[in-house]
Amino acid sequence: MQIIVLILSILLPPVGVAxxxxxxxxxxxxxxxxxxxxIPGIIHALYVNFLR
Structure with a gap:
Protein backbone atom coordinates (compact mmCIF):
# COMPACT_ATOMS: atom_id res chain seq x y z
CA MET A 1 0.00 0.00 0.00
CA GLN A 2 2.82 2.43 0.78
CA ILE A 3 4.29 2.09 -2.71
CA ILE A 4 0.94 3.12 -4.20
CA VAL A 5 0.75 6.14 -1.88
CA LEU A 6 4.34 7.06 -2.81
CA ILE A 7 3.62 6.90 -6.54
CA LEU A 8 0.42 8.91 -6.18
CA SER A 9 2.17 11.44 -3.94
CA ILE A 10 4.60 12.11 -6.78
CA LEU A 11 2.19 11.99 -9.73
CA LEU A 12 -1.00 13.38 -8.14
CA PRO A 13 -0.11 14.84 -4.73
CA PRO A 14 -3.66 15.65 -3.53
CA VAL A 15 -4.81 12.11 -4.30
CA GLY A 16 -1.90 10.66 -2.33
CA VAL A 17 -2.80 12.79 0.67
CA ALA A 18 -6.52 12.03 0.35
CA ILE A 39 6.86 20.86 -6.67
CA PRO A 40 5.52 22.38 -3.39
CA GLY A 41 2.56 20.00 -3.62
CA ILE A 42 4.85 16.99 -4.02
CA ILE A 43 7.07 18.07 -1.12
CA HIS A 44 4.05 18.59 1.14
CA ALA A 45 2.52 15.25 0.14
CA LEU A 46 5.74 13.38 0.89
CA TYR A 47 6.12 15.21 4.20
CA VAL A 48 2.55 14.55 5.32
CA ASN A 49 2.47 10.91 4.22
CA PHE A 50 5.91 9.70 5.25
CA LEU A 51 7.58 12.05 7.73
CA ARG A 52 4.76 13.14 9.98
Whole structure:
Protein backbone atom coordinates (compact mmCIF):
# COMPACT_ATOMS: atom_id res chain seq x y z
CA MET A 1 0.00 0.00 0.00
CA GLN A 2 2.82 2.43 0.78
CA ILE A 3 4.29 2.09 -2.71
CA ILE A 4 0.94 3.12 -4.20
CA VAL A 5 0.75 6.14 -1.88
CA LEU A 6 4.34 7.06 -2.81
CA ILE A 7 3.62 6.90 -6.54
CA LEU A 8 0.42 8.91 -6.18
CA SER A 9 2.17 11.44 -3.94
CA ILE A 10 4.60 12.11 -6.78
CA LEU A 11 2.19 11.99 -9.73
CA LEU A 12 -1.00 13.38 -8.14
CA PRO A 13 -0.11 14.84 -4.73
CA PRO A 14 -3.66 15.65 -3.53
CA VAL A 15 -4.81 12.11 -4.30
CA GLY A 16 -1.90 10.66 -2.33
CA VAL A 17 -2.80 12.79 0.67
CA ALA A 18 -6.52 12.03 0.35
CA UNK A 19 -5.92 8.28 0.37
CA UNK A 20 -4.05 8.44 3.65
CA UNK A 21 -5.79 11.34 5.45
CA UNK A 22 -9.16 11.77 3.74
CA UNK A 23 -10.53 15.23 2.98
CA UNK A 24 -8.87 16.85 5.97
CA UNK A 25 -7.02 20.15 6.20
CA UNK A 26 -3.90 18.43 4.88
CA UNK A 27 -5.72 17.61 1.64
CA UNK A 28 -6.89 21.19 1.10
CA UNK A 29 -3.47 22.65 1.88
CA UNK A 30 -1.92 20.20 -0.56
CA UNK A 31 -4.48 21.03 -3.24
CA UNK A 32 -3.69 24.75 -2.94
CA UNK A 33 0.07 24.09 -3.01
CA UNK A 34 -0.32 21.86 -6.07
CA UNK A 35 -2.33 24.53 -7.88
CA UNK A 36 0.33 27.14 -7.07
CA UNK A 37 3.13 24.84 -8.16
CA UNK A 38 3.54 21.11 -8.54
CA ILE A 39 6.86 20.86 -6.67
CA PRO A 40 5.52 22.38 -3.39
CA GLY A 41 2.56 20.00 -3.62
CA ILE A 42 4.85 16.99 -4.02
CA ILE A 43 7.07 18.07 -1.12
CA HIS A 44 4.05 18.59 1.14
CA ALA A 45 2.52 15.25 0.14
CA LEU A 46 5.74 13.38 0.89
CA TYR A 47 6.12 15.21 4.20
CA VAL A 48 2.55 14.55 5.32
CA ASN A 49 2.47 10.91 4.22
CA PHE A 50 5.91 9.70 5.25
CA LEU A 51 7.58 12.05 7.73
CA ARG A 52 4.76 13.14 9.98
Missing amino acids: IKHGLSNDFWINLILTILGV
